[in-house]
Amino acid sequence: MKVLVVGSGGREHALCWKLAASPRVEKVYVAPGNAGCEAVAERVDIKANQIEPLAGFVIAKEIDLTVIGPEVTLCDGLVDRLARLGRKAFGPGKDSARLEGSKSYAKALCRQHNIPTPDFKVFKDRESLERYLERAGGRYPLVLKADGLAAGKGVAICHNDEEVDEHLTACFDRHAFGAAGETVLVEDFVKGIEVSVLVITDGQTLAVLPPARDYKAAREGNEGPNTGGMGAVSPAPIDPKVMARIEEKILVPTVHAMAVEGHPYAGTLYAGLMLTPAGPRVLEYNVRFGDPETQPTLARLKSDLFELLWAATNGELDQVEIEWDPRPAVTVVLTSGGYPGKYPKGFPITGVDLAERDPNVIVFHSGTERRGGRLLTAGGRVLGVTALGDTIADARRAAYAAVDKIKFEGMVYRKDIAAELE
Numbered sequence: 001m002k003v004l005v006v007g008s009g010g011r012e013h014a015l016c017w018k019l020a021a022s023p024r025v026e027k028v029y030v031a032p033g034n035a036g037c038e039a040v041a042e043r044v045d046i047k048a049n050q051i052e053p054l055a056g057f058v059i060a061k062e063i064d065l066t067v068i069g070p071e072v073t074l075c076d077g078l079v080d081r082l083a084r085l086g087r088k089a090f091g092p093g094k095d096s097a098r099l100e101g102s103k104s105y106a107k108a109l110c111r112q113h114n115i116p117t118p119d120f121k122v123f124k125d126r127e128s129l130e131r132y133l134e135r136a137g138g139r140y141p142l143v144l145k146a147d148g149l150a151a152g153k154g155v156a157i158c159h160n161d162e163e164v165d166e167h168l169t170a171c172f173d174r175h176a177f178g179a180a181g182e183t184v185l186v187e188d189f190v191k192g193i194e195v196s197v198l199v200i201t202d203g204q205t206l207a208v209l210p211p212a213r214d215y216k217a218a219r220e221g222n223e224g225p226n227t228g229g230m231g232a233v234s235p236a237p238i239d240p241k242v243m244a245r246i247e248e249k250i251l252v253p254t255v256h257a258m259a260v261e262g263h264p265y266a267g268t269l270y271a272g273l274m275l276t277p278a279g280p281r282v283l284e285y286n287v288r289f290g291d292p293e294t295q296p297t298l299a300r301l302k303s304d305l306f307e308l309l310w311a312a313t314n315g316e317l318d319q320v321e322i323e324w325d326p327r328p329a330v331t332v333v334l335t336s337g338g339y340p341g342k343y344p345k346g347f348p349i350t351g352v353d354l355a356e357r358d359p360n361v362i363v364f365h366s367g368t369e370r371r372g373g374r375l376l377t378a379g380g381r382v383l384g385v386t387a388l389g390d391t392i393a394d395a396r397r398a399a400y401a402a403v404d405k406i407k408f409e410g411m412v413y414r415k416d417i418a419a420e421l422e
Contacts (some may be wrong), residue, residue: 195238
């Protein structure tokens with residue numbers, strides 16, 4: 001079987017790494033990939049948002065399965081395009097991908113189908129939103145969300161008028177999030193423990209993956225602006241009764257709701273949840289593997305990833321059993337200085353080979369390129385240092401010991417990933 005992975009981040013490196021290990025996979029291509037992908041896949045110079053060139057490549061190379069990483073590619077309809085060409089792709093179609101592409105659509109779906117989620121209101125202009133907040137009497141904290149795709153950076157937890165003004169200026173005046181910020185949601189702030197639960201589904205059967213926890217804030221103590229993710233741990237400890245409730249009240253109803261809406265859902269469904277005293281609440285949906293949650297999750301997967309995705313794509317997920325390494329895994333993301341704002345590129349990276357001498361460590365590349373034989377920074381999130389250990393404390397120690405071996409100018413990372421779980 002020939003497989004194409006679409007995307008260029010740490011998630012895609014992890015997917016390539018795991019798919020290449022399948023005895024059923026003879027060749028893995030990645031478009032466009034990164035320097036780390038080159039060890040297990042052939043890179044293709046096509047960007048993730050170039051739908052027609054990607055479709056043409058699938059036909060020319062007779063790709064058996066296309067695995068799509070980025071949400072933008074799913075929302076732009078690559079799955080639908082390949083289906084019309086008679087080619088299989090793992091992921092939801094364009095209409096189903098609206099679960100992530102439009103937060104207002106997802107929240108309305110939850111409201112209509114009684115899926116627990118914080119209350120919200122939707123606004124298309126700054127003036128009406130500000131009038132609403134004045135009438136509400138400044139009930140802080142509150143959450144403001146750009147409606148569309150904003151690479152994980154369109155959400156702000158606001159504690160005062162100044163923070164509200166800053167986020168609304170970014171959305172409506174500076175257009176920092178492009179079309180994604182033309183509509184803004186005001187959402188009730190809820191307290192609890194944040195957790196990510198991913199399922200793979202063929203529309204009928206749900207394979208629930210071990211819960212993971214990601215760390216979105218840029219700085220220790222969950223301070224600073226939201227990012228695409230500064231680290232992750234798998235599994236995140238959740239009471240089995242709570243997991244059963246999540247499956248019964250959120251995961252199954254969501255897949256059922258999409259079918260009722262006329263958009264049957266197949267692929268990865270990622271529910272970003274808050275475990276509140278009143279029960280789990282949906283904060284957001286993603287329609288693809290999370291990044292960086294994918295890295296520690298796949299590090300623990302003992303089963304054949306290709307078999308799993310192939311079964312989901314062919315409606316045969318009920319025939320697959322999934323086996324996991326019982327050891328936890330921790331991923332620490334190394335970023336360029338300035339991320340999630342502007343950051344420089346092109347700095348040499350050293351020490352990755354030293355870090356990977358530990359057999360329990362895998363360094364997944366995100367924003368890297370290789371030029372003139374040198375590994376260079378090429379993005380905001382640069383590397384995801386992932387380690388397995390007998391306990392979370394062991395995994396943390398191995399991950400941070402590996403981090404200490406890696407150097408590049410301006411390197412920034414959080415030092416408290418999974419610390420609260422030790």
